[in-house]
Amino acid sequence: MAIRGIQSARGMSVEEFKEWLKQFDVDGDGRISRGELREAIRRRGGWFTTLKAGRAVRHADRDNSGYVDDAEIENLVAFAQKDLGMKISAW
Structure with a gap:
């Protein structure tokens, strides 16, 4: 099931995905928590x-810190593509 309204027909780049996520980093720590990600998905109609x-x-957080940081963002991209139906490319 895709997250509605999150991307154009062409999809988005990894950089665009990162920029989209940054707006939900409410505490400004540079990491995405479960609650912040929940709000991002909710805001897009998921x-x-x-x-x-x-x-x-759980999929993206390799160091079990409870957050997704810049080093783990590729894992989140893979999850979003596979399990959320998002079109994200490297361009």
Whole structure:
């Protein structure tokens, strides 16, 4: 199930995805928490946001800190492509 309204027909680049996520980093620490990601998915019309955000953070968070940081963003991109149906490319 794709997150509605999050991208144009052409998709988005990894950099555009990062910029989109930054607006939900409410505490400004440079990391995305489960709650911040839940709000991002919710704002774009996604359903079951708590479940999806939890799965996304568990998939992307390799150091088990509870946050997705810049070093783990590629893992979040892979999850968004596979499990959220987002079109994200390297260009």
